[in-house]
Amino acid sequence: MPHPVKLLYIIDSFTSPYAGTEGQLYKLIEGLDRDQFQPHLILFNCSQYIEQNGFPCGVSVLGYSKLSSLNTWWELFKLLRKKKIDGYQLAHIFFNDPSIIAPPLLKLLGIKSIISRRDMGYWYTPSYLKALRFNAKLVDAAIVNSRAVKEITCEKEGYKPANVHVVYNGYQDIEILAANKIDLRQSDDEIVLGIVANIRPIKRMQDAINAVAQLTCKGFKLRLVIVGGGDPSDLKALADNLNVLDRVEFVGSQSKASDYIQGFDICLLCSESEGFSNAIVEYMQHSKPVVCSAVGGNPECVDDGKTGFLYEAGDVSELTEIINALVEAKDAAETRAAFGREAQRKVAENLTLPVMLAHQEELYINVLNER
Structure with missing residues (x-):
């Protein structure tokens, strides 16, 4: 039986499994088929939630988050280099600052990368967009949660539509009592x-x-x-x-x-x-x-x-x-x-959780198999 794919998730912080993006990330990591994937979370900063409750996979805390600090870039490079040696092949990036810092370092180390976009870019600034458009040439794929987000991501960040994949959010069945x-x-x-x-x-x-x-x-x-x-x-x-x-x-x-x-x-x-x-x-x-x-x-x-x-x-x-x-x-x-x-x-x-998980897992395998 083949070994599971070692998969990194990179996010600046994780404060609650009930928040929108963080909630979907939590469900994704928790629901991944462990026979196929071995996930590991990289946080720029730790949080009270993680300290008190843990997480469904291993966690590494960078301890640096300032975008303009060379320490942030250097410490992330060292951590990613270690993960590369440990056999990690793919990274999935969430939120703004990791989307700036991580893609060049991952490309340099030969780790494939995917970014997620889950909003209409209200946080874009001219300086952010300049860096993001450069990084679009380094990232292997983008995952968005609606066609509208795909359109804005392609328009503003310069991704080719074929490289941007719509995966709608997944939700667990609820019992209404x-x-x-x-x-x-x-x-x-x-x-x-x-x-x-x-x-x-x-x-x-x-x-x-x-x-x-x-x-x-x-x-x-x-x-x-x-x-x-x-x-x-x-x-x-x-x-x-x-x-x-x-x-x-x-x-x-x-x-x-x-x-x-x-x-x-x-x-x-x-x-x-x-x-x-x-x-x-x-x-x-x-x-x-x-x-x-x-x-x-x-x-x-x-x-x-x-x-x-x-x-x-x-x-x-x-x-x-x-x-x-x-x-x-x-x-x-x-x-x-x-x-x-x-x-x-x-x-x-x-919009079920199994549908979302199946689409995410299929995309991970496809990105890894692309030359």
């Missing part, structure tokens, strides 16, 4: 809107608050529940100014967002940029209708008029009209239920 459902209503006739996302400007949560304010003025009984970390003070001030502070609830970061999602009637995501939203898939897994901005990979996930509705990011009027339709129409409750059933079916058929 009614006993864990959190009842968020304060009255039986209240409709609960929900957002699961950390509070950041890019998420445009103010649009949802404005929509709630407009619909509340029309007499609708709505409650907006926001599940995610971050400072809510500006959003609370907005809700107060619009006289809907009692209609908006901030519950902070939660380890089991699913308990809250079960209590949502309509799930929202108002972002101005998304690669492929894990929150949307969680909504769909819970058989919930989704209303989200038509940005990035969102239209690849949500079928407009079938599993939910898409609207132009920042268009509060359109967002308000859609929520109105899902609340006011005579058959609104059945429409929401039908959207939710179709959403759950789509995830179960197309």
Whole structure:
């Protein structure tokens, strides 16, 4: 029986298995076929999570992370050289700074490399792009989590489309237990809107608050529940100014967002940029209708008029009209239920963890076999 392929993963830090990219990386490493692959994680910096919980594979900590420091480059080179001697043949790189530093060193050492891109490049700067376009000539393949991310990666970083592979995020089957459902209503006739996302400007949560304010003025009984970390003070001030502070609830970061999602009637995501939203898939897994901005990979996930509705990011009027339709129409409750059933079916058929793992493992073998 052939020996398993020794495979490196390189990332600057790992703080939580519940975060988007880090969560997918954790599931990938945990689920790899150990008969085929022997993974090892390289971290630029250690984290409290790793120290307290460990990881599903061996971990090496560089101890340096400053991009402009020669020590970072030298220490990573020495570590990669050791891993090369130990038989590691392929490296998969995540996040920004490792994408700058690692490819030239891996190329120099004869280790093949793959980079991952999982967003629409909101972090690009002219200096980053200059280095990334150079590195695109050194990297053997790129993995992206949506067609939209593929398009921006090819356009901005200069990758050839044939070298960029779409592998959608993979999700484990979930058991939705009614006993864990959190009842968020304060009255039986209240409709609960929900957002699961950390509070950041890019998420445009103010649009949802404005929509709630407009619909509340029309007499609708709505409650907006926001599940995610971050400072809510500006959003609370907005809700107060619009006289809907009692209609908006901030519950902070939660380890089991699913308990809250079960209590949502309509799930929202108002972002101005998304690669492929894990929150949307969680909504769909819970058989919930989704209303989200038509940005990035969102239209690849949500079928407009079938599993939910898409609207132009920042268009509060359109967002308000859609929520109105899902609340006011005579058959609104059945429409929401039908959207939710179709959403759950789509995830179960197309976005499973085994499908993601099979595509990743196939790509690793193909890259290794290319001359």
